[in-house]
Amino acid sequence: MxxxxxxxxxxxxxYDRHRRDLPWRAAPGQARDPYRIWLSEVMLQQxxxxxxxxxxxxxxxxxxxxxxxAAADWEEVAEEWAGLxxxxxxxxxxxxxxxxxxxxxxxxxxxxxxALPGIGRYTAAAVAAIAFDAPVxxxxxxxxxxxxxxxxxxxxxxxxKARLSALAAAFMAEPxxxxxxxxxxxxxxxxxxxxxxxxRPACALCPWxxxxxxxAAGIAADLPRKAARRARPLRHGxxxxxxxxxxxxxxxxxxxxxxxxxMLELPGTxxxxxxxxxxxxxxxxxxxxxxxxxxxxxxxxxxxFELEMVLYAARHPGGPxxxxxxxxxxxxxxxxxxxxxxxxxxxxxxx
DNA sequence: CAGGCGTGGGT
DNA sequence: TACCCAAGCCT
Numbered sequence: 379m380x381x382x383x384x385x386x387x388x389x390x391x392x393y394d395r396h397r398r399d400l401p402w403r404a405a406p407g408q409a410r411d412p413y414r415i416w417l418s419e420v421m422l423q424q425x426x427x428x429x430x431x432x433x434x435x436x437x438x439x440x441x442x443x444x445x446x447x448a449a450a451d452w453e454e455v456a457e458e459w460a461g462l463x464x465x466x467x468x469x470x471x472x473x474x475x476x477x478x479x480x481x482x483x484x485x486x487x488x489x490x491x492x493a494l495p496g497i498g499r500y501t502a503a504a505v506a507a508i509a510f511d512a513p514v515x516x517x518x519x520x521x522x523x524x525x526x527x528x529x530x531x532x533x534x535x536x537x538x539k540a541r542l543s544a545l546a547a548a549f550m551a552e553p554x555x556x557x558x559x560x561x562x563x564x565x566x567x568x569x570x571x572x573x574x575x576x577x578r579p580a581c582a583l584c585p586w587x588x589x590x591x592x593x594a595a596g597i598a599a600d601l602p603r604k605a606a607r608r609a610r611p612l613r614h615g616x617x618x619x620x621x622x623x624x625x626x627x628x629x630x631x632x633x634x635x636x637x638x639x640x641m642l643e644l645p646g647t648x649x650x651x652x653x654x655x656x657x658x659x660x661x662x663x664x665x666x667x668x669x670x671x672x673x674x675x676x677x678x679x680x681x682x683f684e685l686e687m688v689l690y691a692a693r694h695p696g697g698p699x700x701x702x703x704x705x706x707x708x709x710x711x712x713x714x715x716x717x718x719x720x721x722x723x724x725x726x727x728x729x
Numbered sequence: 730c731a732g733g734c735g736t737g738g739g740t
Numbered sequence: 741t742a743c744c745c746a747a748g749c750c751t
Contacts, residue, residue: 418747419747419748420747420748421747422746422747422748423746423747423748423749424734424735424736424745424746424747424748424749425735425736425737425746425747425748426736426737426738426745426746426747427746427747428737428738428746429736429737429738429746430747461735461736461737462735462736463734463735463736463737464734464735464736464748464749465734465735466733466734466749466750467734467748467749470749470750495749495750496748496749496750497749498748498749498750499748499749500747500748500749501747501748501749504747516747518746518747518748519745519746519747519748520746520747521747536730536731563747564747567747570747571746571747576744576745576746577739577740577744577745607743607744608732636733636734637733637734637735638734638735639734678735678736679735679736680733680734680735680736681733681734681735681736682732682733682734715735715736716735716736716737717735717736730751731751732750732751733749733750733751734748734749734750736746737745737746738744738745738746739743739744739745740742740743740744740745
């Protein structure tokens, strides 16, 4: 196959034919709403398009504008974000909305965007390019993979990041890219998501196949190389399902920062390397009661450790213990992170 | 720079 | 099953 240098024009032509129709994507020629683009970018951080789709629509229906989001209480935002993970995103999203609303709108350049909470190098470039057509190339995992293959970069990530960013940025020297920075960025995303995939890339369909060094060398599927991961330790916790006479469940709010910061949970012990014998666990219960251990365990995988939890149940008529609040079972499940839903599911299975 | 920080789907 | 992976950010 004759060599043909990868060009922005070729990618844009491919994008015009094969672009994905996504909820946060304005139709060609349609006005672009910075709020919607920013929201989608934050939701999509380390989160799949499939997972974001329905949550994006729901979030937008509840908070239709940056002003509406800014005016909301944290408790509402937390509930709406529950289950999406990486909860610092929701905290930063809320803080960012308040800053933007106070300023009267979003900055249109990467420097201004980067100064906002939860907006780093990637998201600043993405919003600037997609919402404002600033001549920048956002570099996410897709773009790193495409660049690593295009130029057969064998240096493992993350060491190769700077070089891959420079290779991506070089495309903005082309007038075709400068004319449509937002579409160029999204073309790179779509190429990475649909053809230049992590395994089994569909090189035969790629608009850049004739200029791809990794394809020429037969190593496309092996790139980008990555540093080895560390093993995840197993940790243990014990949690408490307290219900009132109407079957409502006791929840409490976690500290504002750190793991699951600011989210609701079932009361429990800290999570540690050793299992919790009953005598050590019960002092962590929200109150003294005839706690009974439910059969089985609930497991949940976090990014950096695996968690195994046991569950104790008891009934407590009257008001909630200090620091807690009653929730109907369905509302509780909707308001808590997924790790806590595992416990609710375990309780639902129990006899 | 390395590590903390979630979750669900694919293989 | 046990990984790997996804439109990263912050410290």
